[in-house]
Amino acid sequence: MASIHRLLPIQSAETLLRIPRALKLYSYAAIFFHKDGDFPAKSAGSVLQRLSHGGPGRRRTPTRISAGWFSGLGVKKEALPDIVKAGDPVLHEPAGEVPLEDIGSDKIQKIIDDMIGVMRKAPGVGLAAPQIGIPLRIIVLEDTKEYISYGPKDETEAQDRHPFDLLVIVNPKLEKKGSKRALFFEGCLSIDGFRAMVERHLQVEVTGYSRFGQPMKIDSSGWMARILQHEYDHLDGTLYVDKIVPRTFRTVENLDLPLPVGCTKAGVSNQQEIPSITFQG
Ligand SMILES: [Zn+2]
Structure with a gap:
């Protein structure tokens, strides 16, 4: 079944497998997480949204569709913002700090709630405020057993x-720890349908504030550290494609195909730097 998913466009795979309508969302999620267990670039939510609405990001689209899927027919939910896509200036510029006295405000709390909703709807494991068109330094992240x-x-x-x-971090500051680095594929909800290898530090320390304004500090390693670095980069206007290993960029459908000759394989490295032939930072 995995090979069918890998080789066919999603729509074809879905037709072939005759996925029941009610299971579509989870099937999409399964396909994309199965690919690399990472940030699902082309998500069920975005697919449905594009099919139903299309158009540019930031516009709030009705969630009648998702309300139907998740909460039963006829239940109305407040609209969630669309995910902003690469090319929008808000994704390529540094975001501003949230004034500490504003963290508890209705406006900031609403932004945070929207971010959590958008991340879970996508579904994704992390989201930065610029990804919903808000140029503020707020990130949310969450990874689940499922x-x-x-x-x-x-x-x-x-x-x-x-x-x-679930972690909500306002005004995060990230410090890379140690010399160990890891090289794996990642994707981004703002760049649908693609993946590339990115070198990240294996360990990071992040300080910042909770959504209630309490100071917090997180020591993190492994995949969570990668998510933190990916989301933190968003706040500086950096996308993962700005720091990928050249020649590893590919469509989701081609994710499992062999790497070009000369590319370093995925994994953890003790080296201070991955050889420059396979990495640009
Ligand atoms: Zn991203």
């Missing part, structure tokens, strides 16, 4: 990937 179960066990073990509860 998401991780979609990835092959040997892959998620190599990635040092473990579930963690």
Whole structure:
């Protein structure tokens, strides 16, 4: 079944497998998480949204569709923002700090709630405020047993990937720790349908504030550290494609195909730097 998913466009795979309508969302999620157990670039939510609405990001689209899927027919939910896509200036410029006195405000709390909703709807394991068109330094992240179960066990073990509860970090500051680095494929909800290898530090320390303004500090390693670095980069206007290993960029459908000759294989490195022939930072 995995090879069918890998080789066919999603729509074709879906037709072939005759996925029941009610299971579509989870099937999409399974396909994308199965691919690399990472940030699902082309998500069920975005696919449905594009099919139903199309158009540019930031516009709030009705959630009648998702309300139908998740909450029963006829239940109305407040609209969630669309995910902003690469090319929008808000994704390529540094975001501003949230004034501490504003963290508790209705406006900031609403932004945070929207971010959590958008991340879970996608579904994704992380989101930065610029990805919903808000140029503020706020990130949310969450990884679950269910998401991780979609990835092959040997892959998620190599990635040092473990579930963690929802984290909201306002004005994060990230410090890379140690010299160990890891090279794995990642994707981004703002760049649908693609993946590329990115070198990340294996360990990071992040300080910042909770959504209630309490100071917080997180020591993180493995996949969670990767998510933190990916989301933190968003706040500086950096996308993962700005720091990929050249020649590893590919469509989701081609993710499992062999790497070009000369590319370093995925994994963890003790080296201070991955050879420059396979990495540009
Ligand atoms: Zn991203």
